Amino acid sequence: MNIGKSVVIKGELNGSEDLTIEGHVEGKIELRDHILTIGPNGRIKAQVFAKAVVVLGEVHGNVTATERIDIRDGGSVDGDMISPRVAIADGAHFRGSVDMQRKAAQPAAQKDKAATQAQPAAPPPQGQPAQPQAAAR
Numbered sequence: 001m002n003i004g005k006s007v008v009i010k011g012e013l014n015g016s017e018d019l020t021i022e023g024h025v026e027g028k029i030e031l032r033d034h035i036l037t038i039g040p041n042g043r044i045k046a047q048v049f050a051k052a053v054v055v056l057g058e059v060h061g062n063v064t065a066t067e068r069i070d071i072r073d074g075g076s077v078d079g080d081m082i083s084p085r086v087a088i089a090d091g092a093h094f095r096g097s098v099d100m101q102r103k104a105a106q107p108a109a110q111k112d113k114a115a116t117q118a119q120p121a122a123p124p125p126q127g128q129p130a131q132p133q134a135a136a137r
Contacts, residue, residue, distance in 0.1 A: 005041045013046075021057075032066070040074060053083075055092075062096075 003009065007023035014030045022039040029036060029048045036050040042057030052067045055075035063069055065083040073091035082099045 003042075038075070 001015070001017055001019050003019070003021045003023045003025070005022045009023070009025045009027070011027045012030070013019075013025060013027065015034065016031075018035040018037075019031055020037040020039055021042040021044065023041070024043045024045075026045045027047075029044070029046050029050070031050040033051055035052045035054065036048065037054045038044055038057040038059060040056045044057070044059045044061065046059075046061045048059065048061060048063045048065075050065055053063050053065045053069045055063075055069070055071045055077055058076045058078075060078045062079045063077060063081045063083075065081075067083070068085035068087070069077075069081050069083045070087045071077055071089060071092040071094055073089045075089070076093040078093075078095050080096045080099070081094075082101060084101055086098055086100060088094050
C-alpha cells in the first residue's frame, strides 16, 4: 500500500501489510510484522514500530524494528533506533542512539541442561603421556 505525497495523516497508523509513505505522518506507526518504507518525499514525525524500516525520506522520532533498519543515501533519522541490524549508508543522516539488541538468549533451564550434557574430554590413561600422532603425508 502507498500513501501519496499529498496525504497528511495525524494520529495512529496500524496495518497488516507492507507500507510505503511518500506523504506526511504525525503520531504513531505500527506495522509489527511488515516492512515500512519512507520514500524520498516522506516526512514522518512519529514513533515507529515495524519488522523492517527503510528510510529514504525524513523520520523525527524513535524507530524500533524486529529485523533491521536501513537508512539509505539521502535518508534522515532524528531519534533513537532499536534493532538487531542497522545500516546507515554514506550520505545518510542520523542523530540519536542505536541499540542493537541480540535475539533472546536461551531460557536458564535450557542453559543448565546443555551444561550438564557437556562432558570434558577424557584425560590420557595414567602413567602414559599423550603421544602426538604422525601427520599423514
